[in-house]
Amino acid sequence: MRTAFYVSDGTALTAEAFGHALLSMFPVEFQHTTLPFIDSEAKADKVCRQINQAFEKDGEPPLIFHTFVNETLKQKVVNCGGISYDFLDQFVGSVAQQIGVQAEPKTHRTHGVHKNYNFRVDAINYALDNDDGKKLNQLDQADIILVGVSRTGKTPTSLYLALQYGIKAANYPITDDDDFEHLDLPKELKLQRHKLFGLTLDPQRLHEIRSQRRQGSQYASMQQCQFELREVEKLYRKEAVPFINSTHFSVEEIAAKILAKTNLQRRRY
Amino acid sequence: MRTAFYVSDGTALTAEAFGHALLSMFPVEFQHTTLPFIDSEAKADKVCRQINQAFEKDGEPPLIFHTFVNETLKQKVVNCGGISYDFLDQFVGSVAQQIGVQAEPKTHRTHGVHKNYNFRVDAINYALDNDDGKKLNQLDQADIILVGVSRTGKTPTSLYLALQYGIKAANYPITDDDDFEHLDLPKELKLQRHKLFGLTLDPQRLHEIRSQRRQGSQYASMQQCQFELREVEKLYRKEAVPFINSTHFSVEEIAAKILAKTNLQRRRY
Numbered sequence: 001m002r003t004a005f006y007v008s009d010g011t012a013l014t015a016e017a018f019g020h021a022l023l024s025m026f027p028v029e030f031q032h033t034t035l036p037f038i039d040s041e042a043k044a045d046k047v048c049r050q051i052n053q054a055f056e057k058d059g060e061p062p063l064i065f066h067t068f069v070n071e072t073l074k075q076k077v078v079n080c081g082g083i084s085y086d087f088l089d090q091f092v093g094s095v096a097q098q099i100g101v102q103a104e105p106k107t108h109r110t111h112g113v114h115k116n117y118n119f120r121v122d123a124i125n126y127a128l129d130n131d132d133g134k135k136l137n138q139l140d141q142a143d144i145i146l147v148g149v150s151r152t153g154k155t156p157t158s159l160y161l162a163l164q165y166g167i168k169a170a171n172y173p174i175t176d177d178d179d180f181e182h183l184d185l186p187k188e189l190k191l192q193r194h195k196l197f198g199l200t201l202d203p204q205r206l207h208e209i210r211s212q213r214r215q216g217s218q219y220a221s222m223q224q225c226q227f228e229l230r231e232v233e234k235l236y237r238k239e240a241v242p243f244i245n246s247t248h249f250s251v252e253e254i255a256a257k258i259l260a261k262t263n264l265q266r267r268r269y
Numbered sequence: 270m271r272t273a274f275y276v277s278d279g280t281a282l283t284a285e286a287f288g289h290a291l292l293s294m295f296p297v298e299f300q301h302t303t304l305p306f307i308d309s310e311a312k313a314d315k316v317c318r319q320i321n322q323a324f325e326k327d328g329e330p331p332l333i334f335h336t337f338v339n340e341t342l343k344q345k346v347v348n349c350g351g352i353s354y355d356f357l358d359q360f361v362g363s364v365a366q367q368i369g370v371q372a373e374p375k376t377h378r379t380h381g382v383h384k385n386y387n388f389r390v391d392a393i394n395y396a397l398d399n400d401d402g403k404k405l406n407q408l409d410q411a412d413i414i415l416v417g418v419s420r421t422g423k424t425p426t427s428l429y430l431a432l433q434y435g436i437k438a439a440n441y442p443i444t445d446d447d448d449f450e451h452l453d454l455p456k457e458l459k460l461q462r463h464k465l466f467g468l469t470l471d472p473q474r475l476h477e478i479r480s481q482r483r484q485g486s487q488y489a490s491m492q493q494c495q496f497e498l499r500e501v502e503k504l505y506r507k508e509a510v511p512f513i514n515s516t517h518f519s520v521e522e523i524a525a526k527i528l529a530k531t532n533l534q535r536r537r538y
Contacts, residue, residue: 002368011525017286021336022360025372036525063367067290083367087356091291098332098352099271103294117519124425131397156393159428163520251389251432256280256305266303 003054003062004030007047007077009070012036018087019065030063044073048080055081069105119166119267127162130170131155136188139170143264145192146171147185148199149228150219151209153246153254157199160251161258166267180231185239197258198236198243203229205247272323272331273299276316276346278339281305287356288334299332313342317349324350338374388435388536396431399439400424405457408439412533414461415440416454417468418497419488420478422515422523426468429520430527435536449500454508466527467505467512472498474516 004023006015012034023030033054035047054062064082068074078084092103130138132155139145144161146154146169154171161167172189189196201209203226210220218224236243242261246254258264273292275284281303292299302323304316323331333351337343347353361372399407401424408414413430415423415438423440430436441458458465470478472495479489487493505512511530515523528535 011522013521013525014286014290017283018290018356021283021287022357022364025357025361025374026364026368026370027373028368028370034528036529061367063364085360085363087287087360088291088294090359091354091356092294094354095291095295095332098330099295099297101295101297104296105294120520121422121425124428128397128400128424153390155397156390156432159393160432163425163429163432252282253280256282259303260305 001029001031002058002060004032005047005051005054005062005064005066005082006032006034007038007064007066007068008036009039009068009073010036012067015065015067018067019063019085022065022085023063031058038068038073038077039070041073041076044076047077051077051080051082120163123162123166123168123267124159126168126170127158131158133172135170136172136186139188139192139195141168142170142192142195143168144197144258144262145169145189145195146197146199147174147189147241148243149174149206149232151206151213152199152201153251154199156251157246157254157258160255164255165259165264167264174228174232174235180228183231183235185235190239193239193241196239196241197262198232198241199254200229200233200236200243200245202245202247270298270300271327271329273301274316274320274323274331274333274335274351275301275303276307276333276335276337277305278308278337278342279305281336284334284336287336288332288354291334291354292332300327307337307342307346308339310342310345313345316346320346320349320351389432392431392435392437392536393428395437395439396427400427402441404439405441405455408457408461408464410437411439411461411464412437413466413527413531414438414458414464415466415468416443416458416510417512418443418475418501420475420482421468421470422520423468425520426515426523426527429524433524434528434533436533443497443501443504449497452500452504454504459508462508462510465508465510466531467501467510468523469498469502469505469512469514471514471516 004019006012006019008015016034038044038047051062051064062082064084066074066077066086067088096103129135144167146158148154150173158169158171161169203222206225206229207220207222210225214220244257273288275281275288277284285303307313307316320331320333331351333353335343335346335355336357365372398404413436415427417423419442427438427440430438472491475494475498476489476491479494483489513526
């Protein structure tokens, strides 16, 4: 298997995003190796040795996706013997010409601590404090309130919205303590109806997920999953709560779909 | 202010990563607009209208970073009148030639639900269950155990490691209930000493963070922060616990540094 290296004098997150997106277009598996914080000549020399070892082992030159700010270190890595892809270099001249401003590369500009950083930490704390219906007296501070039956992805989505975008997401479970035959929202949620967003799943998928937790239980049974999902979707429609079926979506996709369907303002780009 | 658009028939996360990294090299502010899931001609037409409105408003053509799988939709957006940057297109031919395989673009390959997806959800649940020293009987399942005094970033880092990499991170607070004069680790942590990783901060920063929570308290006082940090760093050294000072780092940078300093295996790329 051929090796792909992601190398940078910063976190290498941008090199990874770039390389992964590019390689994911090919029906081929790669061995991935990320080498962040390569910020000295000694470290760059060590990278060279790793690249050469992979070359020998694979019998093919590794692909190297890199985003260096330091030009000397970049040249060292470029000259190591792999196939080098530098997407910043490829586009920076064109952007400079277009906007009429010269580039001033600095490390930590992309993934460093910016003026919006505290928003994210506040949003994470908010998501934790308001996970799983723990509190109903802070919902006025929420940017969005995710609702859904147990195990439909509310918690990971809330945390992702907080970490990635600085959005304060509370979540509230429609649980099996509720009377599903006469399902209604608590009055605290009705007061914030404009912030509600529902998650749902295909019954088969919910059955699988719940079975991992409580194999053979009534809670995990196909019949119970079908029943709860049917009733909760009826509730969403009755209360005009927008919702998505997240069966085939990752947390990134769910979050992006929520942003696309609402007017939520990101606190971070 | 000039507008930058991030447009895709998928989540647009890749277009954002690419565009943000590129624009962050310039000392210029942009108005950012992300338009994900542009998967029909009607939606592409609406994108065109938005691009043209921004052009009129700004008096300058917007920059458009896009990653389309659908060629027809891509052409529509490219011909809208902005300045178009397509980094996949720029590199895909070179990679295809290098590896001798043709590209087969599909949506949802980069940010979809992959075989490693359940690892991430399991890791998030683990991080929540084992946050803040809640449980000491599941530490054998941890990939890493973050330790530190209150408010040094253990929880956001644990959640980020889980969401981003599928790594199971527990965290344990060295709290003001502990006897800081005779600081020691509980025996459950000593048994897992090889998994411990410490976080620390500059006293001034910790003082600021704690003051936001409990203004004027003993807990937030500069003296207390200095004392706790000095003692906990002494403990790290005594117990040979690797640690980093995260004062100037974002959660992405802290996580990348931890991965670089340990042999933690990511469960996701």
